[in-house]
Amino acid sequence: MATQASDKSSGITIIGSEFVCPQSSDLTIVGDTVKDTNGNKVFKVKTPLFGLHNKRILVDPNDSPLLTMKMKVTSKHDRWQVYRGSDLDDKIFTVKRSSTVQLKTRVEVFLKQNQTKESSCDFTIKGRFMKRACTIYVGASTKIIAQVYEGDERLVATIYPNVDYAFIVTLIFVFDLINMGGTGI
Template identity: 85%
Template sequence: MAEQDLNNRSNTIPIIGSEFVRPQPSDLTIIGDTVKDANGNKVFKVKTPLFGLHNKRILLDPNDSPIVTMKMKVTSKHDRWQVYRGGDLDDKIFTVKRSSSVQLKTRIEVFLKHNQTKEASCDFTIKGRFMKRACTIYVGDSTKKVIAQVHEGDERLVATVYPNVDCAFIVTLIFIFDLINMAGTGV
């Protein structure tokens, strides 16, 4: 883990909502579609709707209220996902896409709403290994500022979200990263 980033608490990164930002590091465990905190409390759940033409997922809070809707753009060659606030497909927050259609290591770029038309430089980057579920999430296009790390455990994922980073945003990215990797394996 990058210790210098754990001690950098000056920048708060609330993408989905400030209510999901914690001043200390947060360890989250993901088993299937459920996300629990270090105390074993359910903090998020991802729901896959039974009906619909498009591949989508909904991130829910512990009361089953929608936080964001993740929708795959069907005609994209870069496995593009669009993320919307709540259940409303009119309020787009950010877009996630594979950086190129052919990759040996998975590199995914995240573009916030204000940056989606140009896509010249990404706002966040996810880097991981193809066929593995582990990844690291960075601010921008470099590897200088880590905001979260994910590794595989026994039939689960363990995520460390750094201080002052939106946990709902990170969980959304982890699920999309996993979906993109599964699509790349033909699953």
Template identity: 45%
Template sequence: MEYPQPYTSAATYSATTPTAPPHPMPVAVVGQQYCCPHPVDLAVVRKVLTVADKFTVTDLNGNVVFKLQSSLLSLHDHRVILDAAQNPVVTLRRKVMTMHDRWQAFRGDSSDPKDLIFTLKRSSLIQFRTKLDVFLASNTSEQVCDFKIKGSWLERSCVVYAGESNTIVAQMHKKHTVQSIAFGKTNFMVTVYPNVDYAFIVALIVILDEINQDSSSD
């Protein structure tokens, strides 16, 4: 089955676009292989009492889909997302000396500007609830965001929208268990809507986690 061309522009959406999953064409940000014609539910497990191997993404059967590269020597502003075969999928870098907590995502283990996938930044300097803007690499003017994240990271209730519309492409919700609390883990679920790149959504979640940790340590 051949998919249409990947989503590349914020102009596709308008503020009046209704909420209507699934999206008619794949939102292939990282790659079309991560777009499914049905909803994808992922479980995120974050070990809060350890440094290494702290962030793992599985399917509902417990199979590892992605994990964050674990290294005691890795820089706080540099994260690599690996697939189940340990291949680098996305490299995340935080730009230093920026006021809006700006992050960039690159393909594989690259940091070359030609491999830039998207940029994420806070919508405003002062925030009581999470509000982040995401700009694809092709959106160089950054006048209108391609995706927006709203909600509360503390409550694990963030929602990812397409541009400035009300169209939801993914959403998070808590999943606490007795075992997760006892073993120092934070568990939550992510539902990625049909035809939406779930590798892209996982990259957004990793950045959200890093931003939240920064805010907690201030």
């Protein structure tokens, strides 16, 4: 599995190369379930029954944990930290609001190797809270890697070619958690 981003002709791999497709793909999100265009379950986000409700676990179709998303309680920027698997030992990236006061939501993503300085983000998510739509960019550039819009009581995500769709799905859930004050989709 990949631990660092690669943004070459091979694409962007954050979670794992098995989640990278050579063509553009659409995924639908209804509640806590992510499905492909054929209606097959790709991922599900679970909220642990016990403990604080500031944690979510992304699982595959076999209910094996892929990632844990955990909100940092004392953060003024609605910071969420994402870890590989179900334990909290292997942090992959951090997602946070770019400023405390915003008219449009702007969220920044910092990969593991960039978390200590956080001088420039690795990815940016820009969207509108009320429309539940967002666009995901590489760094602070205009290079789009995914877009999300709301339609018929579901979210539809278009992931661009050679981009890790498990990473994008995680960003969508965290973005929604930040917008909804931690309560989620």
